[in-house]
Amino acid sequence: MLTQTLNTQAINTQVRGKIAPAHPPAHPVSDQFGAITGHAGLVATEFSYRKDEEIYGEDEPAEYVYQVVSGAVRSYKLLSDGRRQIGAFHLPGDVFGLESGPTHRLAAEAIIDTHVRLVKRASLEKAAGTDVLVARKLWAMTAGELRHAEDHMLLLGRKTAMERVATFLLEMDRRLAVAGMMALPMCRRDIGDYLGLTLETVSRALSQLHAQGILGFSGARQIVLRNRARLHHLDA
Amino acid sequence: MLTQTLNTQAINTQVRGKIAPAHPPAHPVSDQFGAITGHAGLVATEFSYRKDEEIYGEDEPAEYVYQVVSGAVRSYKLLSDGRRQIGAFHLPGDVFGLESGPTHRLAAEAIIDTHVRLVKRASLEKAAGTDVLVARKLWAMTAGELRHAEDHMLLLGRKTAMERVATFLLEMDRRLAVAGMMALPMCRRDIGDYLGLTLETVSRALSQLHAQGILGFSGARQIVLRNRARLHHLDA
DNA sequence: CGTCCTATTGAATAACTTCAAACCCGGTGG
């Protein structure tokens, strides 16, 4: 597939190794899969998805649990008329698709060409049934997702457009900044659908932050934060 | 305390029994505490909170896990300037305050006079460490909260005011309707802070639904749904 | 070097909020 070779980020990561991107995120990834697979001797498979390819659909049976090796994934829900709410972005190291019940409650798509590792949900269930530490880890991962969702409800329900964009920039800075610069894998529409805004409103907020010198661009998706303190202040 | 006897809902439930309200909600409550305490022989204490009393604060150590016996509880986050997002309402039978980590990430307050049962978090942790079924149940409860949060993100990020109110009414109808009527324990401001709207917008939406004959009032907080199909249609 | 997709910017519009006043009802006290 030529499309894969078009994405330099995916190539680089794949060439370098199994999981860790070239520059490990500041965020504590600590190999969440390893904590499980190491313990229970589970078999992890690798797989790739092309840009915009669906990984699983909403309400599909949850057969696998995934970890992003390289690339990026969006998890989302749709309304009948096409309005979309992205609940989370999954970046290298992140686990996604983990369910306690039988089905995926959000759909997942690759934002860019993406490599994942995956294990069968059933084998995790089995491991959790015999190993209390595995069970504890699964709970902790779901609880981590819940915390993010709770923070995001506050953003969606009560923050202004500028506050939402500021929060987003700080989150992405924390999760994927390399040498003070972040390479956003997602487009403005994705950001808008994550923040409950239109793509135009996101663009206007970013332009305003740029005009105030709070951030710098080198291409629309390459952003440098020049003043995190002011961004925190805008975050409310 | 006279205040307690003023709330008929609380009285009725307390008189009838420990947990189940007179008319069990369609929603599967199935005594979530019992599934744990029965298994591990944990000691549950009872406690009461008066209207608007704080049960725990945001970021407080999570010492207990609670179950509503009667009354109602709101879980919420605040921004520094006082804007509030209610993440969930907890009604009789619901478990709340369950954390995988060390602290409560939302604050909780009694909406009306409320009775709870509670168990020490540490004893649950201990039980989960020896009994895989308990561990599995705790995970499932957190996963249930996550599902609700994911649905609510869609509402907060992408639904219109009318759609939000319609969703709210259907949720409350499902969870606390008795003989086709629901007695809302919370005020319009609470509803607004749950739906990411102002109390005035909530009131206007309810008035409009009333004018269209979709619901009936007998007092501002006693609502009868007269046409669930049309409400579902408005929900998008 | 052109093409296509994405992003930016502008202007008009719509939805919701804000501010304000009136109303309603449950509870209190005369």
Added chain:
DNA sequence: CCACCGGGTTTGAAGTTATTCAATAGGACG
């Protein structure tokens, strides 16, 4: 028993924020 509070709710009018519709600009890639 009734009048009166007072918090909560409804309704109205003006204002604000974000959306929508439209056009231009920018970049990556062939």
